[in-house]
Amino acid sequence: MxxxxxxxxxxxxxxPLRCSLCLTLLRFASGKRMRQAIxxxxxxxxxxxxxxxASVMTICRPYSANWRYFYDFPGYPKKGSCFDGATLKILxxxxxxxNSILDLISFVIPAIILWDSRMDRQxxxxxxxxxxxxxxxTIAAVIRVPFTAYWTHKKDRVWGxxxxxxxxxxxxxxxxxxxxxPAVKPFCVAAVKKLKSCSNHESDEPLPTALPARVxxxxxxxxxxxxxxxxxxxxxxxxxxxxxxxxLLEGSSSWDSKSTPKNSSEPS
Numbered sequence: 001m002x003x004x005x006x007x008x009x010x011x012x013x014x015x016p017l018r019c020s021l022c023l024t025l026l027r028f029a030s031g032k033r034m035r036q037a038i039x040x041x042x043x044x045x046x047x048x049x050x051x052x053x054a055s056v057m058t059i060c061r062p063y064s065a066n067w068r069y070f071y072d073f074p075g076y077p078k079k080g081s082c083f084d085g086a087t088l089k090i091l092x093x094x095x096x097x098x099n100s101i102l103d104l105i106s107f108v109i110p111a112i113i114l115w116d117s118r119m120d121r122q123x124x125x126x127x128x129x130x131x132x133x134x135x136x137x138t139i140a141a142v143i144r145v146p147f148t149a150y151w152t153h154k155k156d157r158v159w160g161x162x163x164x165x166x167x168x169x170x171x172x173x174x175x176x177x178x179x180x181x182p183a184v185k186p187f188c189v190a191a192v193k194k195l196k197s198c199s200n201h202e203s204d205e206p207l208p209t210a211l212p213a214r215v216x217x218x219x220x221x222x223x224x225x226x227x228x229x230x231x232x233x234x235x236x237x238x239x240x241x242x243x244x245x246x247x248l249l250e251g252s253s254s255w256d257s258k259s260t261p262k263n264s265s266e267p268s
Contacts, residue, residue, distance in 0.1 A: 015049020085152030
């Protein structure tokens with residue numbers, strides 16, 4: 001049942017997906033003949049998608065017969081009629097051949113479009129590869145072909161059809177990726193620039209020039225100096241002016257050696 005539902009969505013998605021790849025090429029085509037060729041490919045893709053969807057819907061009559069016809073479930077009789085495995089293989093080969101030819105044409109068209117452009121060779125190759133990513137979907141479709149033979153196998157049929165469904169998923173994935181790749185590049189470039197600007201902004205923030213330094217007089221701690229560049233002197237509680245020099249950060253040994261001035265009122 002799940003494989004039959006998957007076939008329905010596959011037939012619905014494949015046509016618009018391939019048409020989107022052709023319309024992406026249409027944005028870069030300037031010649032009249034080239035645009036006519038791309039429009040012809042769009043029409044062929046639409047016809048092939050309709051034929052694929054119609055084939056999926058008419059494999060079994062009624063459609064609910066898909067749930068049991070190709071699987072051996074004891075106690076559940078087969079109801080309705082379905083195409084035999086040989087007919088299904090022929091249909092898969094036909095649609096795979098048509099799609100492969102269209103994908104190969106889509107692979108050649110970007111090279112023709114970029115041939116007369118004024119870009120340098122490296123940029124031409126990069127643009128050609130970017131516009132030809134749909135070929136990956138063709139590779140996935142070709143890999144799926146050998147698993148089509150499991151329609152007529154009684155042994156490992158579920159495994160073979162499951163591998164074919166996996167290849168179909170990869171085909172759709174690569175098609176979506178190829179269609180979105182030209183639009184994703186500006187987004188990635190903008191995101192990278194934003195990250196670089198944020199990192200540069202953080203690196204430009206001023207860092208503290210030195211750790212807080214303790215200012216000590218003869219009787220002990222008088223305060224902290226957090227600005228050792230602008231502040232040059234500090235008043236102690238005794239009224240003395242203590243000069244702050246660069247040796248302050250290295251220790252208070254230069255101050256310890258000085259004697260504290262005695263008050264004249266103190267007894268000798």
